[in-house]
Amino acid sequence: MQKIIFRDMRDLDLTHIFECGQCFRWVPDGEGTYTGAAGSFAARVRFDGSDLTVETTGGDEAFWRHYFDLDTDYGSIKRRLTESEPLIRPATEYGHGIRILNQDPFEMIISFIISQNNNIPRIRKNIESLCGKYGEPIEGSDRHAFPSPEALAGADEEDLAAMRLGYRGPYIIAAAQKYLECGCPGCREELLSYYGIGPKVANCIMLFGLRDTAAFPVDTWVKQIMNDMYGFDMKDAKGMQAFAAEKYGDLAGYAQQYLFYYYRDRSRK
DNA sequence: TGCCAGGTGATCG
DNA sequence: CGATCACATGGC
Secondary structure (H helix, E strand, O other): OEEEEEOOOOOOOHHHHHHOOOOOOOEEOOOOOEEEEEOOEEEEEEEOOOOEEEEEOOOOHHHHHHHOOOOOOHHHHHHHHHHHOHHHHHHHHHOOOOOOOOOOHHHHHHHHHHHOOOOHHHHHHHHHHHHHHHOOEOOOOOOEOOOOHHHHHOOOHHHHHHOOOHHHHHHHHHHHHHHHHHOOOOOHHHHHOOOOOOHHHHHHHHHHOOOOOOOOOOOHHHHHHHHHHHOOOOOOHHHHHHHHHHHHHHHHHHHHHHHHHHHHHHHOO
């Protein structure tokens, strides 16, 4: 395990980052410490309010800097958001340490296919089962990497059913096969052509896997939020999308994460 | 027991 | 088009 330290970090809080719904494989390990995996590496990370320490089985400084998005100025993002929309301030203050991770696109495709009509604790379990069965063991750790497209493209439908993936099993296999055949998708239309990916999941993949920060996923929580904040009809997802594009522009994805974390985190306490 | 969870595909008017 | 329904599973 090598140790990488990023000093004097601002606008960073591991709980906010790992509990805001963008990732599913990091677990709290005691006093603010999290263990998880990214790419083919496992890691334990901690933050003391100033220094971010990453103890990892691999990956260089540049890899982790990019993964945690440490070159983006979140102070500026929060400022611009609250200037254009004062109503969002409680959310940016509550989740002030959120950063949008740069995660692997294939992992995002499969993870958010699993997320549909599902709850977050069960999404985590489903993903860990998948990693345990189809992902490569990570040397020097008890964890497994996220499965490769090859591994999932060759998965057996009955095995996935036995892992309690429900009706999403066929979606997973089809998505892995398409990814293998066509390569990494580059745009929203391409994602929408996947069997099992609709507007919401496509937006999550654009935002978390392809870093399209204008993407604004509208799920059941965001519908409730948009209803509360602006009086939108709960069924008017399209109107919400258009409104977010107009109101938040290229920062819509960040806005969505601050709002999602603010509403969901308080409602479960 | 029925409803809900980071929805989508198929079908019908 | 837009509305409606089925789809696996588990928690409450």
